[in-house]
Structure formats: structure tokens, C-alpha cells
Amino acid sequence: xxxxxxxxxxxxxxxxxxxxxxxxxxxxxxxxxxxxxxxxxxxxxxxxxxxxxxxxxxxxxxxxxxxxxxxxxxxxxxxxxxxxxxxxxxxxxxxxxxxxxxxxxxxxxxxxxxxxxxxxxxxxxxxxxxxxxxxxxxxxxxxxxxxxxxxxxxxxxxxxxxxxxxx
Numbered sequence: 001x002x003x004x005x006x007x008x009x010x011x012x013x014x015x016x017x018x019x020x021x022x023x024x025x026x027x028x029x030x031x032x033x034x035x036x037x038x039x040x041x042x043x044x045x046x047x048x049x050x051x052x053x054x055x056x057x058x059x060x061x062x063x064x065x066x067x068x069x070x071x072x073x074x075x076x077x078x079x080x081x082x083x084x085x086x087x088x089x090x091x092x093x094x095x096x097x098x099x100x101x102x103x104x105x106x107x108x109x110x111x112x113x114x115x116x117x118x119x120x121x122x123x124x125x126x127x128x129x130x131x132x133x134x135x136x137x138x139x140x141x142x143x144x145x146x147x148x149x150x151x152x153x154x155x156x157x158x159x160x161x162x163x164x165x166x167x
Contacts, residue, residue, distance in 0.1 A: 006062075022046035025041055026038045068143060
């Protein structure tokens with residue numbers, strides 16, 4: 001049973017940029033050659049650009065009883081430590097001056113919020129995961145409901161992790 005699911009997708013402006021790139025190159029080919037060559041180049045470049053935007057921009061984040069999955073990466077629930085939802089300033093600090101070179105990053109440049117997930121596994125050299133999210137509080141709450149502590153957990157009045165709540 002999945003308690004949280006989010007798909008990160010590229011913004012509309014990236015799709016327009018890929019289309020614009022294809023159209024500009026199509027126009028350049030039209031000036032130098034024929035209509036048919038220009039149309040073929042435009043269609044091929046648009047398809048390649050759309051594919052690149054779709055592949056890079058599409059990341060699935062799921063939280064379930066077994067743990068956290070971000071794209072193809074997975075961490076078991078027993079190894080999820082403290083979870084912190086980050087606002088814009090804290091997120092940018094973790095990407096810059098506060099970064100650890102061994103951290104696992106799944107970030108996207110079009111998002112300025114995220115979640116810091118501490119990894120509680122002595123065999124893993126990765127200290128934490130930094131994951132982009134459009135809803136970092138919901139993601140942190142879902143991870144906290146899986147049995148980890150979080151200062152941003154809903155209804156957390158006595159320091160205990162919430163039980164039985166779904167994010």
C-alpha cells in the first residue's frame with residue numbers, strides 16, 4: 001500500500017523550449033535546403049527534445065510500508081532516519097554551502113523545495129538523501145507515518161511519530 005505518491009514533471013516552459021529549438025533548426029534547414037528536409041529535421045528534433053524533457057523531468061516518488069523510492073533508488077523504511085521538510089532557503093543551503101559530497105541528490109532545477117531524509121544505516125556511506133518535492137510537508141509526513149521521527153509531522157504534540165495516518 002502506497003501512502004504517498006508524487007510525480008515530478010518538467011514545467012511547460014521546458015516543453016516550449018524544446019519545440020522552439022526544433023523550429024529554429026527547422027527554419028535554418030529550410031533556408032539552406034528544401035521544405036521536406038526542414039520538416040523532417042523539425043519533427044525529429046522536436047521528438048528528441050520532447051523525449052529528453054520527458055525523461056529528465058519525470059521522476060516518481062513513492063512512500064510505502066517498505067520504504068522510500070525515488071526514481072530507481074530505494075531505501076528501506078528501517079533505514080530512514082529523521083525527515084525534514086525544507087523551505088526554499090534551507091533547500092538552497094543544502095544544495096550549496098551546507099552540502100555533503102556523499103549525499104544522494106534527486107533534485108530538479110525547476111523546484112525550490114525539498115525533503116532531507118537522514119539515512120540510518122551504518123553500512124551505507126550516504127549520510128542523507130536530498131529530494132526535490134512540490135509538497136515537502138506531505139512527503140515528510142508520509143515518511144514520518146512510516147515510523148520515523150520528524151519535526152514537521154502533523155499532530156506531533158508529544159514527540160511521538162503519528163500512527164495510522166496517511167499523507
